[in-house]
Amino acid sequence: MTLAPSPHFISPNSISLNSPSLTSGRTPVDTRRRRRWQGRVLVGAGLALLPWMGYLAGTLPPAQAAAWVALDALEAACLCAAGAPLLRGEPVRRGAALGAAVLLVVDACVDVATAGAGVELVQAVGMAVGVELPLAGLCGGLARSGR
Template sequence: MALVAPQARAWRTSRTPRTGTRARTVRTPGTATVLTGAGLVLLPWVVVLAKTMPQTAEVSNWSTAWIGLDLMLAAGLTGTGMLVRRRDPRASPVAAATAALLVMDAWFDVTTSAGTGGQGMALLLAAGAELPLAVACAVVAARRPR
């Protein structure tokens, strides 16, 4: 901590809701800068990918990738449901991650099925299941824990 600038070491104290004891956290503006910078650096990389990626590709372990994603979704949805039922405040971050996975799953299902006989089913599942579940998870994630 001695190498950190004084303004980056600003302490914020607050009382924890259950015990009433003081908790100390460190503000880290450097983290915000790194994350923002990483996001901005990705933008030119997306342009490079858009110009250089092939339109088709043969992929090994295709089924493993999709099965793994569906297992993560099953764990996220089940975990979110169990935590919500118990009114556990950890439901919020689990729900946020699950919402992101559901949106990603819908995106890849629809885009990888374009021009195939499975596109209708992919659109139906996205509109009827994945995106509504993502919205439900986002609502859970946005709630303030009590």
């Protein structure tokens, strides 16, 4: 009497060492979907900075406006440069992701350090904790992984 192989048995020869089931537990479809989502977040954040730069340019004194608009323009460029390849299913541009991470951390620190007391400080901390630092973490993770 011969026993038929169980459908749940996986032969050691049927899995390669770089198989998603051994490395991350994610299938290639899950990884592609996650990368596209990350690309949308990065490009969306970069594009969201465009009207914000217009607001800053129109409301701040000229010297301050130039500095903040320049910083936000660099952030927007790095975010879009890091996110666009992910939308196309290509590997992330590690330099752009790292640049965005550094710029976002600097932006968060300077915002909090220069905020006045009261509502302005609460808004700066809220933006840092809720937007800038999480985006910096995503960009840093992408720069580190390079995928």
